[in-house]
Amino acid sequence: AAGVIQSPRHLIKEKRETATLKCYPIPRHDTVYWYQQGPGQDPQFLISFYEKMQSDKGSIPDRFSAQQFSDYHSELNMSSLELGDSALYFCASSLGLAGVVQFFGPGTRLTVL
Amino acid sequence: AQTVTQSQPEMSVQEAETVTLSCTYDTSESDYYLFWYKQPPSRQMILVIRQEAYKQQNATENRFSVNFQKAAKSFSLKISDSQLGDAAMYFCAYRSIPGGSGYALNFGKGTSLLVTP
Structure with a gap:
């Protein structure tokens, strides 16, 4: 079964630079969530979208x-x-905001030097 | 805001034995969802099991089962017949129902499970 795709998988940037992370949800899933997990930390919610809003x-x-x-x-x-x-x-x-389960992608590891 | 507490930073279990990971949460909502996610060294987040708060019956998925005590706001995970592949970080997570306080997952700090041969 198709899973969530994230690109790139690894990214190295310098301070003050910009970065763009991409996420391709499971087909038919219209709701996307972004989480940030720092070293040794639990994932923290950043932002979510449903039907482009x-x-x-x-x-x-x-x-x-x-x-x-x-x-x-x-x-x-x-x-x-x-x-x-x-x-x-x-x-x-997830499939809709009411979708109970959120399926995670493999993550993008961002390193800022 | 809901808080999720995992009081065991690390746990160890021998292969084929049973281990229980603890999770408590704080909420004023009467209905919600609870989850256990597994994060192996690959860092992929994998859903282990979920529980709807309105269901009194404890969820079970093969070797994984939960003990959901709604009044005590407790949601522990039991892993039976532990296998080397169970070694991972386990996160307990809370999510409101539609119409509640948001749809994002609220995670605990995690419990690192070590499985020894």
Whole structure:
């Protein structure tokens, strides 16, 4: 069965640079969630989208923005990167906001030098 | 806001034995979902088991079962016949129902499970 796809899988950036992370949900899934997992930490919710509209917002820095496109894929844009942004970024998808289970992608590991 | 607490940072179990991971949560909502996710060294987040709060029957998935005590706000995971492949970080997570306080997963800090031969 098709799973959530995230690209790139690994990304290395310098401080103050920008980064774009992409997420392709499971086919027919219209809801996407973004989570950030720092080293040794639990995943923290950043933002979610349903039918191309922002549905919920968590602890997402103002330097970050995200959107969901007509094909339901989503992109997380990160600007003015800081060392503390180094983390594993997960995308998860579900079928509708009422979809009980969120299926996670493999994550994008971002390293900021 | 809901909080999820996993009081055991690390646990160890011998192969073929049984281990129980603890999770408590705090919420004012009467209906919600609870989950256990497994994160092996690959860092992939894998759903182990889920429980709907309105269901009194404890969920079971093969060797994995939960003990859901709604009044005590407790949701422990029991792994029977432990296997080497069970070694991972286990996260307990809470999610509101539609119309509740949001749809994001709220995770505990995790319990690292070591399985010894």
